[in-house]
Amino acid sequence: MPNRHSPDVVIIGAGVVGAACAYYAARAGLSVTVVDRGPVAGGTTGAGEGNLLVSDKEAGPELDLALLSTRLWRELATELPPETEYEPKGGLVVAPDETTLKALRTFAEGQRAAGVDAREIAPDDLPALEPHLAAGFAGGFHYPQDAQVQPAQAAARLLHASGAATRLGEEVTALLTGPDGTVRGVRTTRGEIAARAVVNAAGTWGGRIAELAGVRLPVLPRRGFVLVTEPLPRLVRHKVYAADYIADVASDSAALQSSAVVEGTPGGPVLIGATRERVGFDRSLSTEALRRLAGQAAALFPVLGEVRALRTYHGFRPYLPDHLPAVGPDPRAPGLFHACGHEGAGIGLAPATGLLLADVLTGARPALDLAPFRPERFGDGTTSHAANGAGA
Amino acid sequence: MAPSSDPRPARTAAPAPGDGTGAVASAADLAVVGAGPAGLAAAVTAADLGLRVTLLDAGDRPGGQYYRHPAPELGAERPEALHHGWAAFASRARRLRDHERAGRIRHLAGHHVWTVVRKDEDAAGEWHLHALAGPEEQAVTVRARAVLLATGAYERQLPFPGWTLPGVVGAGGAQAMLKAGLVLPGRRVVVAGSGPLLLAVAGSLAAAGAAVPAVVEAASYTGYAGRLPALLRNPAKLAEGAVYGGALVRHGIRLLTRHAVVEAHGTDRVEAATVARLDRDWRPVPGTARRIPCDALAVGHGLVPQLELATGLGCATRTTADGTAALVLDEQQRTSVTGIWSAGETGGIGGAQLALAEGELAARSIAGRPLPAELVRRRSRLRAFADAMGAAHRPGTGWTGWLSDDTDVCRCEEVPAGLIREAVADLGATDARTVKLLTRAGMGWCQGRMCGQAVAALAGCAPGPDRRPLSCPVPLKVLAELPADGGTAP
Numbered sequence: 001m002p003n004r005h006s007p008d009v010v011i012i013g014a015g016v017v018g019a020a021c022a023y024y025a026a027r028a029g030l031s032v033t034v035v036d037r038g039p040v041a042g043g044t045t046g047a048g049e050g051n052l053l054v055s056d057k058e059a060g061p062e063l064d065l066a067l068l069s070t071r072l073w074r075e076l077a078t079e080l081p082p083e084t085e086y087e088p089k090g091g092l093v094v095a096p097d098e099t100t101l102k103a104l105r106t107f108a109e110g111q112r113a114a115g116v117d118a119r120e121i122a123p124d125d126l127p128a129l130e131p132h133l134a135a136g137f138a139g140g141f142h143y144p145q146d147a148q149v150q151p152a153q154a155a156a157r158l159l160h161a162s163g164a165a166t167r168l169g170e171e172v173t174a175l176l177t178g179p180d181g182t183v184r185g186v187r188t189t190r191g192e193i194a195a196r197a198v199v200n201a202a203g204t205w206g207g208r209i210a211e212l213a214g215v216r217l218p219v220l221p222r223r224g225f226v227l228v229t230e231p232l233p234r235l236v237r238h239k240v241y242a243a244d245y246i247a248d249v250a251s252d253s254a255a256l257q258s259s260a261v262v263e264g265t266p267g268g269p270v271l272i273g274a275t276r277e278r279v280g281f282d283r284s285l286s287t288e289a290l291r292r293l294a295g296q297a298a299a300l301f302p303v304l305g306e307v308r309a310l311r312t313y314h315g316f317r318p319y320l321p322d323h324l325p326a327v328g329p330d331p332r333a334p335g336l337f338h339a340c341g342h343e344g345a346g347i348g349l350a351p352a353t354g355l356l357l358a359d360v361l362t363g364a365r366p367a368l369d370l371a372p373f374r375p376e377r378f379g380d381g382t383t384s385h386a387a388n389g390a391g392a
Numbered sequence: 393m394a395p396s397s398d399p400r401p402a403r404t405a406a407p408a409p410g411d412g413t414g415a416v417a418s419a420a421d422l423a424v425v426g427a428g429p430a431g432l433a434a435a436v437t438a439a440d441l442g443l444r445v446t447l448l449d450a451g452d453r454p455g456g457q458y459y460r461h462p463a464p465e466l467g468a469e470r471p472e473a474l475h476h477g478w479a480a481f482a483s484r485a486r487r488l489r490d491h492e493r494a495g496r497i498r499h500l501a502g503h504h505v506w507t508v509v510r511k512d513e514d515a516a517g518e519w520h521l522h523a524l525a526g527p528e529e530q531a532v533t534v535r536a537r538a539v540l541l542a543t544g545a546y547e548r549q550l551p552f553p554g555w556t557l558p559g560v561v562g563a564g565g566a567q568a569m570l571k572a573g574l575v576l577p578g579r580r581v582v583v584a585g586s587g588p589l590l591l592a593v594a595g596s597l598a599a600a601g602a603a604v605p606a607v608v609e610a611a612s613y614t615g616y617a618g619r620l621p622a623l624l625r626n627p628a629k630l631a632e633g634a635v636y637g638g639a640l641v642r643h644g645i646r647l648l649t650r651h652a653v654v655e656a657h658g659t660d661r662v663e664a665a666t667v668a669r670l671d672r673d674w675r676p677v678p679g680t681a682r683r684i685p686c687d688a689l690a691v692g693h694g695l696v697p698q699l700e701l702a703t704g705l706g707c708a709t710r711t712t713a714d715g716t717a718a719l720v721l722d723e724q725q726r727t728s729v730t731g732i733w734s735a736g737e738t739g740g741i742g743g744a745q746l747a748l749a750e751g752e753l754a755a756r757s758i759a760g761r762p763l764p765a766e767l768v769r770r771r772s773r774l775r776a777f778a779d780a781m782g783a784a785h786r787p788g789t790g791w792t793g794w795l796s797d798d799t800d801v802c803r804c805e806e807v808p809a810g811l812i813r814e815a816v817a818d819l820g821a822t823d824a825r826t827v828k829l830l831t832r833a834g835m836g837w838c839q840g841r842m843c844g845q846a847v848a849a850l851a852g853c854a855p856g857p858d859r860r861p862l863s864c865p866v867p868l869k870v871l872a873e874l875p876a877d878g879g880t881a882p
Contacts, residue, residue: 014820040820046829152829156819168822230837230865267805267832285704285861287509287522287874294871305872308865311839 006194007033007165009361010186012172012209013201014038015045016151016347017339019158020354021199028358032164033193035186037171040159041152044203044346047315048151049226049273051239051261052348055091055118055143056246059110061372062324062345065352067115068368070145072351080157084149085266091146092121092129092238093246094137094300100243101138107246108141117144132235132301146239148263151347158350167193175212175336183213183335197361199337204318206326206340213333216380217326219341221281221316224274225289227297227309231268239263240300260296262304270304272297274344281316317344320378327353327373328360337361338375420446420498422758423521423536425505425701428456429744430736431542432484433751434758435499438540439491441759446534447488447497448523450504454485456544457568458744480748500534502526506863508539508701510731517731522874524866531870538731538758541702541719542751545695545737548716550585550791551809551846553799554656555691563593563692576602578688582665584608584653586785587694591647595639597690605684606646608667610674610693611785613649653691654681654794662689674788694785695741696845700860702738705729709857712740714782716845717857723768725754733758742778749774792849801850802843804836812850824848824856837865 009025011018014036022032036042052073057063077086095101108118119142126133126140159166167188176185176192185194200209200217210217241261260272275289290312298305320326320341330336339357342349352368359366424435427449435447449456459481491497503523511518521534547564554560561569561577563585569575580603583594594607640647648667654676655666669680697718699709708720708728718740725733735754736747749771753763795801797810815821815830824840824847827833833847834840839860840847848855 039822039826041826041829042823046826152826156815156821156830160819166820168820227868227871228835229868267835269835284706285507285509287507287520287871288876290871291874291876294868298868298872305869306867308867309862309871310837310865311835312861314861 006185007031008195009033009197009199010035010193010195011164011199011201012036012186013043013203013206013340014040014155014159014166014168015043015201015203016041016048016155016158016350017203017342017353018199018201019155019162020350021201021339021357022162022164022354023158024351024354024358025361026162026164028362028364030358030361032162033167033195034159034164035167035170035172035188035193037169039168040166041155043205044315044317045155046152047224047226047313048344048347049261049263049271050085050149050151050154050347051345052147052149053091053143053239053345054111054116054145055093055141055239057111057345058107058246059114061369062349063111063114063116064368065325065349066345067145068355069349069352070147072355073147073149073348076158076351080154080161083153084157085153086147086149087266088144088147089263090238091143092126092140092240093143093243094126094133094140094240095243096137098138104141104243118142119144130237130240132303133240134300134302142238148239149347150265154347154350172209172212175209178335181334183333197335197337199339199357201339203340203342203346204316206318206338210330210338210375213330213336215330215332215336215376216378217320217338217341217375218378219318219320220278222319222343223277223279223282223314223316224344225286225293225312225314226271226273227290227293228311228313229270229272229304229307230310232264232270232307233268234264235303236262236264236270236301242296242300260293260300262297262300269310270297270307276317276344278319283314285312318346319343322377325349325353325373326375327356328370328375330375332376332380419518419535419537420444421536422446422538422540422755423448423519423534424540424542425449425508425521426456426542426544426736427451427454427499427501428542428544428736428747429458429481430544430747430751430754431456431540432481432488433748434540434542434735434755435497436484436487436491437752437755438759439496440487441755441761443496443755443759445491445497446500446536448500448503448505448521448534450502452501454488454499454501455481457564458747477744480744484748500525500532503532504864505701506866507704507861510705511535519731524864524870529867529870531873533875538733540754540758541727541732541734541738542736542747543698543701543738545697545741546841548693548696548845549691549842550693550787550849551799551801551843552652552654552656552794553796554658554662556800556803557656557658557662558660559658559662559687560656560689560691563589563690564695566688566690567593567596570596570600574600576600577690578686579603580605580686581688581690582606582608582653582684582686583690584665584667585692585694586610586787587692588781588785589692589694591640593690593692594645595643598639598643598645604643604645605686606648606667607640608651608653609647609649610652610670610787610791611649613784652676652791652794653689656689657683662686665689668794670788671790672788673790675790675793693787694782695737696855697738697741697858699738699858700863702727702732702734703857703859704861704863705732707732707734711854712782713779713786714741715786715855716741717855724757724763725750726757740775740778741782742774746771746774746778787849789849792846795846795850801846802831802833802836802840804838804842805832805834807831807833807843809850812847816851821851823853824851827851
């Protein structure tokens, strides 16, 4: 089966996570082929805002992943072309009242212990950071480590820099297995690719790849809408959001949640995102989502009320029941590795995921403990969370 | 629904709770979006059949892009002189006024519908049409039990070096300037592109006093030969062609077929156009270029159906003979989404006569009436003719050969062809959406209406249907003041 043309690794998915896996695997000396049924960044990556956030993550395994990624993105920014639009602009989380501020303070203390730079900002000092911010906030926290990239560019440039062979517009229809059942490559709509290892970086559609191997990985879509304004002079300097965003991110509710994260872009438009709701792969426009995003953005920056939205788009975050990604080998299907389920943080968490996975693939000791991200942690049963999995 | 059943929307609309957005209290039987030939015909027919109709249109007066009026202050005495079939419009405009007076049609002029959403509060289903009204962009929500999308089309542009120079206008735009403002784009106007509109534009410009040194048509009219049956079944269309052809002869205008403008020259304004011969695939043939002095250039490659409201609702699309995406419609003019009908250019570019027929058929279907056989035959005949024309004028794949790497393809975001080519060749952009994400082509004010077809061609894929969840820019305060529906998740 494998011959001299076979790559060491086949990565399924040309989103930012697949691209980062390709980049770090290639850097570790492996030969890589990336397969995707669509173009580069054609799934959730292309619908993302490019958030590299530590501010919204409580102390724990995801924050550790985010902090590692923060360091890696800083390195990547010097290695990738400027089109990647890496901006270490920092985040600003504001609290509408004293109660929220107190909660935010506790939250930030935990983060600090994990290595996050979180600085409390008194109400009077908020305008210095954001001159157009509405008055009346009880205070806030400044997170200098928060940053931003242009997500599609980030994926495309990482993939390009990896030197990996790419097979786009080619859908994986089956996994190849050796005599002992070990995964040994993929079959696509255009042929077979043999390889020592297969990486599932199929994002929101990662559950289907797992199914091809006969294992369960309950990735579910969590829809989000983003509003994009007309091009504006720089009105918003940081990633700015109200503290209730953090509660939304961690929520288990299926219902629509929204708290606008507002940020400027080098191109001029302000991005306002994003709602969170579990409605399967429903692509219809939710005017309720737009109403809330617009209202909340204008509450943070009143000047935005007079501004026009030029477009809106939506994406489907790959969400696992415990809000942590699946990263590492799948003991139930030797030869298969997972790198998916990053929910709304895939752009930010991609480099760390790629680095850790490259470590695993080459037998090196991973820089972080992968136990919390074990793909088999949800078991093989047909338990509760499958209920909402329209199309997952 | 079969024509024999009675699918008429129930007339027992419950009064709506006031939502503070200027909406009327009860749902209309039918909302028609667009007051061009299709929408106008549909609205008056539906009102004739007893339906209560709300007609929304972005323009100040009915007629759409086709039946354009000179601004009243110009005091034009015979607007019909520039129009074919003005009588068909005038009679329907009269019926519209009668129905408005009788309260059967509510005509909301100057209303731009930016999205249509389904509200499932009752079993019959109801649609909410969100619009911006007037220059103040006031929020208006219209409720209706059925919707007819007659949103028409916009002009297909294929860029070329120099196309952003002042003096280069759309062929349809030149026609519109003439009809609405009685203004000429220049004194010496080269008309170029592809499609029957070019002949009409050249004739109108010449009649209004401009010199037209050439009509430069990229297709070869011999391409019609294989489709003669469709042409012969449409004597009126042939006569129309003869009128245009006659006008060209009368004004001494040269018709250059299988040629294209491959570059416009000038500094502050267009001063000349370079014209070259094209091969079968529309690739410019080396050594055939020549310069034609001019002070204006009217260019267009036919029309593209305007579909964003329909695709936003999930209506299925197909690729038509002219290479554009259009809605899939059944013989009742129904889209694939129950409760949404469409008529006119949205179902495939076909012209005003077809739009009038389809509008009337759609209205009859919505009212649950049988479709008159004669009208159905007329529709098939005109549709076959449109397909034949569309196939003859479909752009060849080689046209991108006249784009230099520094030609701006997306004018709003100033994205040159070279950047798009790089995204395709080096960065894995195999479709127009990814090109947009990687280059910003199509992200500006026009949201890809101008460059969408060109970007798709450079990406090597068929142009997809319009996808713009917001059909026009919407102020955030309008969005923020939308009626709350307290969460949308099941």
